Amino acid sequence: MGFYIALLLLSLVALPxxxxxxxxxxxxxxxxxxxxxxxxxxxxxxxxxxxRLDRLLGEIGLLGATRExxxxxxxxxxxxxxxxxxxxxxxxxILKPKRVATIGxxxxxxxxxxxxxxxxxxxxxxxxxxIYGRDTYRILEEVCPLEPIGEKLFRCAIASTPGALETGLMxxxxxxCLWAAIALGRKTPSAIRIAGWVMLCLFAFGFLExxxxxxxxxxxxxxxxxVTKRQQDDIGSTQWVWNAIWLGYLIRSKRVREVYGRNFxxxxxxxxxxxxx
Numbered sequence: 001m002g003f004y005i006a007l008l009l010l011s012l013v014a015l016p017x018x019x020x021x022x023x024x025x026x027x028x029x030x031x032x033x034x035x036x037x038x039x040x041x042x043x044x045x046x047x048x049x050x051x052r053l054d055r056l057l058g059e060i061g062l063l064g065a066t067r068e069x070x071x072x073x074x075x076x077x078x079x080x081x082x083x084x085x086x087x088x089x090x091x092x093x094i095l096k097p098k099r100v101a102t103i104g105x106x107x108x109x110x111x112x113x114x115x116x117x118x119x120x121x122x123x124x125x126x127x128x129x130x131i132y133g134r135d136t137y138r139i140l141e142e143v144c145p146l147e148p149i150g151e152k153l154f155r156c157a158i159a160s161t162p163g164a165l166e167t168g169l170m171x172x173x174x175x176x177c178l179w180a181a182i183a184l185g186r187k188t189p190s191a192i193r194i195a196g197w198v199m200l201c202l203f204a205f206g207f208l209e210x211x212x213x214x215x216x217x218x219x220x221x222x223x224x225x226x227v228t229k230r231q232q233d234d235i236g237s238t239q240w241v242w243n244a245i246w247l248g249y250l251i252r253s254k255r256v257r258e259v260y261g262r263n264f265x266x267x268x269x270x271x272x273x274x275x276x277x
Contacts, residue, residue, distance in 0.1 A: 010051075012123070013080055014043035016116045017087045021095060023111035028099040035095065042090045047083035051076075107258040110185060114255050117195070117246055121181035124202075124239070125174045132170050173202060187259060192250060196264030199247040206240025 021039030022032040103109070110118070176198040183191035250256055250264040257263050 010044055010047055010080075013047070014040045014083070016119050017043045017084070019115050019119050020087075020112065021091065023109070023115045024091070024095050024099050027109045027111060028095070028102045030095075030098060038090065039087060042087040043080075043083040045083075046086045047079050050079040050082060107255040110187065110259060112255055113249060113253070114184070114259065117249065118181045118184050120242070120246070121177045121184070121195070121198075125177040125181075128170055128174050128177075132167075169205070173198075173205075176201070189260070192256060192260045192262060192264050196247065196250045199243050199250065203240050203243040203247055206243060210240060 018036040018040040021042075022036035025032045025035035176194075180191070180195040180198045183194050247264070253263065
């Protein structure tokens with residue numbers, strides 16, 4: 001089971017590269033499906049081979065000590081970094097020259113980091129729904145373990161779902177992420193304002209949640225219980241960092257200015273005045 005979970009996570013890591021390569025291939029008038037496969041394999045294949053090598057060395061006892069935390073996490077991140085470096089080199093040496101030969105150095109297309117942002121917005125919406133469903137199911141098992149399947153199940157599920165505030169925020173954030181992703185993909189004039197405010201709200205909520213976790217660690221008398229809770233909430237408590245990075249991207253990106261004619265937070269500089277790279 002652990003191996004299949006690792007494959008799933010690796011697929012999620014490699015999928016942005018597939019989208020990145022496909023978008024650039026469309027601009028360069030190449031087959032996007034072929035280049036999407038190349039992008040996916042350029043990240044997944046080297047990482048998968050290195051993960052298998054790490055597992056083999058661990059089985060024969062050469063990496064037994066390094067597989068424990070924090071070395072295990074460092075090795076995992078390093079392996080994924082090798083995969084992404086491979087994708088970067090393939091893009092730089094092969095795909096990018098084809099794109100430049102077709103449209104020059106213009107950034108006026110939805111690709112690159114902008115395409116990755118759209119992917120993350122869709123992924124964030126899906127993760128919010130999965131996490132909410134997981135938490136609801138756990139509460140359902142604890143509160144109503146003996147409820148029969150039938151008409152009582154609906155009543156029990158409604159009564160045991162997370163609080164109304166959390167449910168309302170989840171619905172708003174999921175709708176906001178999907179709205180922003182679709183607007184960015186369709187290049188609507190209001191897309192940057194929508195995406196910027198969604199990122200700003202997610203950043204503020206995640207930052208406040210991280211502060212709340214820190215206060216719990218300081219004030220709690222039972223560190224072991226907090227470690228378990230912290231592990232369960234790791235995704236939500238660290239997501240604010242990524243939202244801050246993407247917010248800065250929307251404010252300063254030349255590609256955003258080229259595609260939408262403005263950046264977030266009042267920069268209305270014309271795309272004709274931007275400097276292509």
